[in-house]
Amino acid sequence: GQQLNQSPQSMFIQEGEDVSMNCTSSSIFNTWLWYKQDPGEGPVLLIALYKAGELTSNGRLTAQFGITRKDSFLNISASIPSDVGIYFCAGQPNFGNEKLTFGTGTRLTIIP
């Protein structure tokens, strides 16, 4: 099945650093979602984007819906230890009743 290209696959950063990750697709999406998964838990929705060009924040997290509708970006500012986990993007194509397509995830590790 189709999957989004999510990069980077993994990141090793120091506490306090900013983080950027992105998702790209060959298809247009009309919804972009960003999830975080902690070890042993289900993905938790962080940010939902519904309009091209939309920029939405949730605390230290900011996500953008690319104007081409084929990409999305997630930024985390001033990372803290609880940011560790796997971040997934997900997109829904530009048709009703289409299911979500998930990225393969970005694993974030914070180096002490």
Added chain:
Amino acid sequence: DADVTQTPRNRITKTGKRIMLECSQTKGHDRMYWYRQDPGLGLRLIYYSFDVKDINKGEISDGYSVSRQAQAKFSLSLESAIPNQTALYFCATSDLRGWEVSDTQYFGPGTRLTVL
């Protein structure tokens, strides 16, 4: 209380056994989904249901079946479990948003299934 619950959280079984994983939700959502997660492969859709009378195959439905007993309950069965079905299984729900179908999904905590 959690909005989406899954039982059991962990299960170890043997090849050939029948296994049922349960999902319940209190969000009042019409749509429910079952995914499996394998390392490096992200989330893959097994089955989904848009309402009680609707069942649809996802991309990896072979070896699985589902039952939508009520709006709030969606169960996944492995009729004869095999080792390559060892994975994390997640249930999710979503709802319609206005006139658009916006598939913002909310996930349960997952079931870790091991087939020996």
